Amino acid sequence: ELGMATILWCYTRNNAFKADKDYHVSADLTGQANHLGVTIEADIIKQKMPENNGGYNAVKFGKTHKKVYTDLSTDHPIDLTRYQVINNYMGRMGLINSGGASGENDFAEAARTAVINKRAGGMGLISGRKAFQRPMNEGVQLLNLIQDVYADKTITIA
Template sequence: MNNLVELLGSEADALLNHRCQTISQDSLHLPGPDIVDRIYAASDRNVRALGNLQRLIGNGRLGRTGYLSILPVDQGIEHSAGASFAPNPIYFDPENIVRLAIEGGCNAVASTYGVLGIVARKYAHKIPFIVKINHNEFLTYPNKFDQIMFGTVEEAYDMGAAAVGATIYFGSAEATRQIVEVAAAFQRAHELGMATILWCYLRNSEFKKDKDYHVSADLTGQANHLGVTIQADIIKQKLPENNGGYNALKFGKTSPKVYDELTTDNPIDLCRYQVANCYMGRCGLINSGGASSGSGDLAEAVRTAVINKRAGGMGLISGRKAFQRPMAEGVQLLNAIQDVYLDEQVTIA
């Protein structure tokens, strides 16, 4: 705990001792070792999907806690291989991506068809695979901001994947098509017995006004709500940094209570609103780790983990902060994130 206080610095008291007075923890379905039996088993997911959810929950250093630590490495497409792997070229080799996830004690590794497929026979039985089935590629000129399918759900199933992941750019001109595509893919994944994880990201240039409302609690919360509607078992979302997106953009419908009663300026309360939109935690919320900023990565990653855990979230999915540094340092960073979820003194706010 002392090291945690040091890493959180001036925010330590506000983050570690905060008590949520907005949405009570008693309203939430919190992560725990029995989360599959307690929550998912009551759903329409078939027994094979429940088994793969249990694989995700049961693996790695956080195994049997109900929390998740996932290594996502799809940035070779989403941000270009050069931009992603030049800081540490060993990760041009897919095997090192999977090795980092295993040595880092992660529950699972999430990556592309190509990355996971090229080493599937060696590793698919050693760590759960999450195959990212759609991507935004940046080689088309001028650049487009669209998520397109890169393969089929059957391919992910054939390589032994435990889950599929997909992104929807909610708010974009292409969102309607993406919703239809991903909903169909998730239905097929569940039918084949795989879990489903949705990257619920916002994309629209009009969402940037006086602040960047792509990371507002109210708009990201609604994206989460759309994600669980198409039966994502787990939601991946950026940590909220502000609020009031609906009011600033002057579109859509909301309620004053969202801002007066259900949230405050405390980042834990903002994140709890995201959890509430995941059916009060029935579908787990994992927050993303964000870009690597160098020496501050460890403190930033630990801060995000504390906020997510105390808000009622299910864990962290952090990539660039781990793989854009030597493997031993990447392992240490992943372990530091996991230590937050293993620390019984870091409780639900």
């Protein structure tokens, strides 16, 4: 009756998306990838955290309006992530952001990503390598930190 949930990785992959910046993590291009994912009825969309915007203009693809970049959004990470949520049918299909590769500042990066995702209207964070490529107790601490962000009622939608 309930079936199997589909979590779809909607990453952009195209060498043409590298112009003056790496637009693989552009809010508008990743948002369009998210839209395609929800259109084919994925239950949850996994997407990289956006780092910039303006991919359509940079790669000269698609139709858009300059106000999308000047009046309707900012370069703030929460706004960029909100752009992804909007492309998930205004959050009706859940957005989870990826945690990225493991590094020196994993705890700070995981907390930051979780707060941005939650404040933008997303529903979670996948943290594979950051949690599982370290000693068990550290991995559990990292996952608990992420859980604490989503359980904290004072961290709300911006």
